[in-house]
Amino acid sequence: MTRSAAEHDEVARRLATLWRIEGARVVASLAAITRDVPLAEDLAQEACLEALRTWARDGVPDSPGAWLTAVAKRRAIDAWRRRDALDSRYEALASTLSESGFDEVEPIGDEVLRLLFVACHPVLSLEAQCALALKFVGGLSTEQLARLFLVPVATMQQRIVRAKRSLSAAAVPFEVPDPHEWGPRLAGVLRVIYLIFTEGYASTIGDSWLQRELAGEAVRLGRRLAVMVPREPEVHGLLALLELQSSRFAARTGAGGEPVLLDEQDRRRWDHAAIARGRAALRRVDALGRGRGSYALQAAIAEQHAIATSVTTTDWASIVVLYEVLGRVSPSPIVELNRAVAVSMAEGPATALRIVDTIAESGALASSHLLPSVRGELLARLGRGAEARREFELAASRVTNDAQRSVLERKLHAVQKTAAPRG
Amino acid sequence: MPKYMLIMRSTAEATTASEDLDFEAIINAMGAYNESLMQAGVMIGGEGLSDPSEGFVVDFSSDDKVVTDGPYGEVHELFNGFWMIEVAGKDEAIEWARRCPLGPGTKLEVRRITDESDFADFADNEFIQKEEGWRDELARKAEQG
Numbered sequence: 001m002t003r004s005a006a007e008h009d010e011v012a013r014r015l016a017t018l019w020r021i022e023g024a025r026v027v028a029s030l031a032a033i034t035r036d037v038p039l040a041e042d043l044a045q046e047a048c049l050e051a052l053r054t055w056a057r058d059g060v061p062d063s064p065g066a067w068l069t070a071v072a073k074r075r076a077i078d079a080w081r082r083r084d085a086l087d088s089r090y091e092a093l094a095s096t097l098s099e100s101g102f103d104e105v106e107p108i109g110d111e112v113l114r115l116l117f118v119a120c121h122p123v124l125s126l127e128a129q130c131a132l133a134l135k136f137v138g139g140l141s142t143e144q145l146a147r148l149f150l151v152p153v154a155t156m157q158q159r160i161v162r163a164k165r166s167l168s169a170a171a172v173p174f175e176v177p178d179p180h181e182w183g184p185r186l187a188g189v190l191r192v193i194y195l196i197f198t199e200g201y202a203s204t205i206g207d208s209w210l211q212r213e214l215a216g217e218a219v220r221l222g223r224r225l226a227v228m229v230p231r232e233p234e235v236h237g238l239l240a241l242l243e244l245q246s247s248r249f250a251a252r253t254g255a256g257g258e259p260v261l262l263d264e265q266d267r268r269r270w271d272h273a274a275i276a277r278g279r280a281a282l283r284r285v286d287a288l289g290r291g292r293g294s295y296a297l298q299a300a301i302a303e304q305h306a307i308a309t310s311v312t313t314t315d316w317a318s319i320v321v322l323y324e325v326l327g328r329v330s331p332s333p334i335v336e337l338n339r340a341v342a343v344s345m346a347e348g349p350a351t352a353l354r355i356v357d358t359i360a361e362s363g364a365l366a367s368s369h370l371l372p373s374v375r376g377e378l379l380a381r382l383g384r385g386a387e388a389r390r391e392f393e394l395a396a397s398r399v400t401n402d403a404q405r406s407v408l409e410r411k412l413h414a415v416q417k418t419a420a421p422r423g
Numbered sequence: 424m425p426k427y428m429l430i431m432r433s434t435a436e437a438t439t440a441s442e443d444l445d446f447e448a449i450i451n452a453m454g455a456y457n458e459s460l461m462q463a464g465v466m467i468g469g470e471g472l473s474d475p476s477e478g479f480v481v482d483f484s485s486d487d488k489v490v491t492d493g494p495y496g497e498v499h500e501l502f503n504g505f506w507m508i509e510v511a512g513k514d515e516a517i518e519w520a521r522r523c524p525l526g527p528g529t530k531l532e533v534r535r536i537t538d539e540s541d542f543a544d545f546a547d548n549e550f551i552q553k554e555e556g557w558r559d560e561l562a563r564k565a566e567q568g
């Protein structure tokens with residue numbers, strides 16, 4: 001590699017890192033002026049290309065974020081000049097751009113929050129919302145997104161182009177809604193961050209390191225949001241949940257990458273700093289004094305696991321109560337099924353089986369592997385091996401994921417072994 | 424995600440020079456830096472250390488360990504404080520370290536914080552096992568504040 005090529009690579013790496021840290025602010029401050037987030041993104045990308053050329057020659061400026069913003073603003077002015085459209089946008093822009101030097105980038109805050117609200121706008125599909133949130137606010141490149149969501153770069157490019165078009169077509173305003181309108185909008189933002197995390201946490205396809213990176217980005221978005229919106233309990237509730245869940249990452253897979261279930265996890269490998277941060281976030285929910293929402297309740301359940309030294313010393317009675325409250329706040333058959341598992345630990349498998357049978361009779365979760373999987377577990381514990389086997393086989397026929405199938409096959413194997421001596 | 428510790432080290436010369444500076448300006452610059460770490464979601468801890476004249480040094484170079492109080496005397500580098508951040512990788516740790524508002528005579532040493540994977544070969548060690556309990560205890564104490 002020639003010296004200049006090496007320098008070019010070095011600048012490209014530095015720029016990529018700077019973009020992760022400053023990208024959201026650059027796009028946000030441009031969008032504040034242009035009132036058009038997709039346009040702001042394009043202008044910022046062009047400024048990055050110019051940075052690659054200029055910085056390799058002249059070195060990286062002291063205030064790279066401000067440099068990028070200023071260059072992007074100049075490009076916007078140039079484009080508008082060419083179109084002979086010296087309209088109010090140009091006036092507004094020109095007045096903010098001093099002739100000498102670069103203006104300061106605004107501190108993070110409302111503008112980045114606005115970006116997050118734009119990215120999580122209901123005109124977009126959920127997957128597009130996730131991609132844009134990571135791109136605008138997480139500063140991830142299209143290539144990184146493609147890698148993390150396991151799609152070809154071209155697919156991710158199209159997804160983003162389509163999303164941006166939808167935003168432009170819907171003329172989505174660049175604004176944070178008034179706090180009294182936050183309910184559903186903030187819920188959407190929280191859901192996207194949670195989905196990004198879940199994609200990283202639960203997905204067993206792909207490289208596990210990549211998935212951890214994705215979950216890590218979600219935690220970071222959650223931390224950002226908690227700083228920007230400190231007075232909404234569910235924001236801290238979600239952060240608590242993400243910190244507590246991610247604390248188990250290292251213990252969730254074995255040496256061969258196979259999934260390790262909660263009761264078999266080596267708890268020494270849990271990240272205790274993350275547990276402490278999660279618990280602190282949960283205390284902030286309570287300090288706000290407006291009760292625990294769905295995320296905070298799930299975090300409280302995760303907390304019970306986090307503070308227990310083993311499955312047998314876990315306070316299952318508290319977990320049952322927490323699931324009961326969660327079932328009232330956001331009822332769902334999955335919550336009910338989880339409550340059944342907790343009940344089986346607190347009161348035994350017979351009581352739990354009655355709950356599971358009620359779910360089955362309601363017709364919910366009819367195509368999910370979870371219901372027969374839990375039912376099989378309870379039957380096995382009740383010594384009803386043959387019935388348990390049928391449930392595990394049913395569950396295995398419904399999973400689409402190899403790792404989940406291997407867990408079920410292990411259970412099937414175990415029940416066959418215990419059932420065999422009895423004939 | 425890996426965690427890094429940013430260790431602030433300065434010389435006596437830098438400390439003397441800083442006496443001429445506006446203390447509130449220093450607080451503001453540091454505050455703005457800390458705020459940017461918080462807002463980016465990377466800050467996970469950090470503390471400043473009090474004046475070195477309150478500190479003491481234990482010297483292990485002879486058999487009877489020598490405790491010297493007051494300024495460090497022959498120790499030219501002063502450890503002033505630290506941050507702990509959790510970032511995507513080394514490049515990002517470097518980038519945040521560059522932004523720290525420190526002046527000449529000061530250095531920022533950046534070290535990755537070890538995690539459980541660094542001790543994977545010693546999972547059976549008594550003290551590695553005890554550590555889990557200690558961390559829980561510390562977290563509980565921190566909560567009770």
